[in-house]
Amino acid sequence: MLRKIYIAAGSCLLLLYAAATARGWEFGNEPPQKIPADVRHSPGGYRSFHFWHSGYRGGK
Amino acid sequence: MAFRAGSSVVVVCPYCRSAVARTDRELRDMGKVAAIVATNSPLAVGMTGRYQGHSFQLTGRTQLKHQLGGVWDEWYAAFSDGRWGWLAEAQGRFFLTFETPLPLTPSRGGEGVGGGPSRGGEGTGGGPPSREQLVLGQGAPGLPGGLLVAELGQAAYAAAEGEIPFLLKPGTEYGYADLAGPGGEFATLDFSEARPRFYCGWEVPLAELHVVSAGSPERIQQVKAVRLGCPKCGGSVDLRAPDKSERVVCPHCGSLLDCTQGALAFLQALSRDKISPLIPLGATAEFEKVKLVVIGFVVRSCKIEGTNYHWHEYLLYDPGLGFRWLVHSDKHWTYVQPVAPGLVRDFKRNVEFHIGRHIARDVEFRGRRYKRFQDAQAVVEYVMGEFYWKVEVGETVLASDFIAPPYMLSREEYRYGYTGAKGPQRPGGEINWSLGEYVTPAEIKAKFKLANVPQPQVVGACQPFPCENIHKPWAALSAIACALILIVHLTAPPTEVYRQACVFKPAQNPAPNPASNPPQSPAPNPAQGTEGSQVMFSEPFELQAGRNIYVQCQASVDNTWVYLDGDLIQEDTDLVQTFGLPIEYYHGSDSDGAWSEGSQEQEVFLSALPAGKYSLRLEAQWERKTEKVQVWILVLQGVPRVLHDILLLVLLSVVPLMILLANWSWEKRRWAESMYGPS
Numbered sequence: 123m124l125r126k127i128y129i130a131a132g133s134c135l136l137l138l139y140a141a142a143t144a145r146g147w148e149f150g151n152e153p154p155q156k157i158p159a160d161v162r163h164s165p166g167g168y169r170s171f172h173f174w175h176s177g178y179r180g181g182k
Numbered sequence: 183m184a185f186r187a188g189s190s191v192v193v194v195c196p197y198c199r200s201a202v203a204r205t206d207r208e209l210r211d212m213g214k215v216a217a218i219v220a221t222n223s224p225l226a227v228g229m230t231g232r233y234q235g236h237s238f239q240l241t242g243r244t245q246l247k248h249q250l251g252g253v254w255d256e257w258y259a260a261f262s263d264g265r266w267g268w269l270a271e272a273q274g275r276f277f278l279t280f281e282t283p284l285p286l287t288p289s290r291g292g293e294g295v296g297g298g299p300s301r302g303g304e305g306t307g308g309g310p311p312s313r314e315q316l317v318l319g320q321g322a323p324g325l326p327g328g329l330l331v332a333e334l335g336q337a338a339y340a341a342a343e344g345e346i347p348f349l350l351k352p353g354t355e356y357g358y359a360d361l362a363g364p365g366g367e368f369a370t371l372d373f374s375e376a377r378p379r380f381y382c383g384w385e386v387p388l389a390e391l392h393v394v395s396a397g398s399p400e401r402i403q404q405v406k407a408v409r410l411g412c413p414k415c416g417g418s419v420d421l422r423a424p425d426k427s428e429r430v431v432c433p434h435c436g437s438l439l440d441c442t443q444g445a446l447a448f449l450q451a452l453s454r455d456k457i458s459p460l461i462p463l464g465a466t467a468e469f470e471k472v473k474l475v476v477i478g479f480v481v482r483s484c485k486i487e488g489t490n491y492h493w494h495e496y497l498l499y500d501p502g503l504g505f506r507w508l509v510h511s512d513k514h515w516t517y518v519q520p521v522a523p524g525l526v527r528d529f530k531r532n533v534e535f536h537i538g539r540h541i542a543r544d545v546e547f548r549g550r551r552y553k554r555f556q557d558a559q560a561v562v563e564y565v566m567g568e569f570y571w572k573v574e575v576g577e578t579v580l581a582s583d584f585i586a587p588p589y590m591l592s593r594e595e596y597r598y599g600y601t602g603a604k605g606p607q608r609p610g611g612e613i614n615w616s617l618g619e620y621v622t623p624a625e626i627k628a629k630f631k632l633a634n635v636p637q638p639q640v641v642g643a644c645q646p647f648p649c650e651n652i653h654k655p656w657a658a659l660s661a662i663a664c665a666l667i668l669i670v671h672l673t674a675p676p677t678e679v680y681r682q683a684c685v686f687k688p689a690q691n692p693a694p695n696p697a698s699n700p701p702q703s704p705a706p707n708p709a710q711g712t713e714g715s716q717v718m719f720s721e722p723f724e725l726q727a728g729r730n731i732y733v734q735c736q737a738s739v740d741n742t743w744v745y746l747d748g749d750l751i752q753e754d755t756d757l758v759q760t761f762g763l764p765i766e767y768y769h770g771s772d773s774d775g776a777w778s779e780g781s782q783e784q785e786v787f788l789s790a791l792p793a794g795k796y797s798l799r800l801e802a803q804w805e806r807k808t809e810k811v812q813v814w815i816l817v818l819q820g821v822p823r824v825l826h827d828i829l830l831l832v833l834l835s836v837v838p839l840m841i842l843l844a845n846w847s848w849e850k851r852r853w854a855e856s857m858y859g860p861s
Binding site for chain 2: 125135152162167
């Protein structure tokens, strides 16, 4: 039983690796968002986006 | 009375039981022989059969008695090509041998019946060995290499019937040696005459003999269980294998009784401390697709490093299968069956086995290596039920166990002396090998329908590791993973999509004009972000779909930091992928020497984006706002992830590694119980 489970899990892992490599998946990124041009061009448009989606980071 | 077989020498008269020999001149009366004791043998005089393409007929039979009391049958088969075969039947096993002149001629099967097993053309060069030259457990001198002495004993002709191919003298005692070969050969040296006779052959399953009855179908005497009275207490004693049993213990008074003479004879009063076997006598269970009955129970012990260890052995019986054992030790169970001694070889081809001398550390049997686990002198402490040998309390054998879980090979060496009719006391003995297979307590409970079976606390000698072995699937999956990784790294090299160096200059705000009405907020500067940050936009570049994106930024920071907020923007679809790159680098020296922290370079991997034209927006904030910061930007696609490769191999190996560690711990616990474990 353990043998079958391991083979199944291992095969899934290989498939996941193959799919991730073939489709260029990366893990841990924020997904892309659609931001209309007028929002992007307004003052602070990107700042709000960065604040909510990637966190505001100041320096030391 | 007729000599039906042309070359038979003696015929036993069915009426007066006289053995009549024919010589070239006359018929000679050799004396009377006892009547054959009825056994449960599937064979009978007159039966025909076929072996390796040659037909034969069973013309006669003798019953021989061992000096220790055991009895076995020897049938004489007249083959169609004029040869005689000796078919020995003992404890449900059959051994077919043919007289083989010394030096030997090869081979088995190809040259028809007879001639014994293949010897590869080896000649012996000299005569057969004498009785004194044979040593139990060692090779037989004067015979081809490979035959080991498995038993040295004395036998006597107790009874006979039919036609016998040699000059049988009723009551004659003679010495013999049974030998076992590496390919399962069985041989006997018969010392009844001045020049020993050598018989060589094989153990054969009954089915291979294709025997059929030549006469009445009711010739098979089915010996059923009988009930006799104990001569000591008068209680009833059941014999489940009356034709095979030599000894039986009265269940009422505990007396050891002899049952070879028909009626029971008192031998010895055994200890009154009654031990109740977990499996009662008479219980049945199926093993090897045969229903076996428990007919005997033995408690044996050994002393190791001053401590007495006890275990229980149950004798199982079926008329067709013969005898088997169930050994119960440390709450572990092993199902045991006999094996031919010659099939067990020293792993290093040294055929000597000596207790305590460790010459044969490991043995080989049917292609499997067995490691030596324990040596001991096993002593019979208690007996109950029936036994096919003359068991006695105090009987001692030298025992060695070799393991290859779930199997165990056990060697028992029993030595004794006997005084033959022809001279002084001679050393006798026998070596028996048996193969055990581990049986779980749950299986025993189910087979015998027991209410409760105690669970073991330690790892059994041949108890298999409970987890399935997954090293083969691990190896296969790891090989596939390595192949995939190689394919990824070799077939799709990364491509550069953008490279640029840019300079972020300090912000410059014009001073407000006090004469203008009302003060206005400064006009937005496209190169200026908020709170003093600077922004740059790249020229558009193409990104392919399905390939990850690698962004690397280097900055000329020195004991300071710069933070880059990046966005990949597809103007057509308003799709924005954001990322952040903090770059900081500090260095100095103190009492411990030079130190550094951080890096002037940072990188990030992004998931693939839909194909199209993208611009890179980079907003920089840095500490030293009065100084400029130079940033080098590199964007690649399709970069192989070594981290993913390592993660894949590690994840595939986690479970096998855990099982390996558990297996190591298991084996350590197993060998802690062995005298041959690592000290």
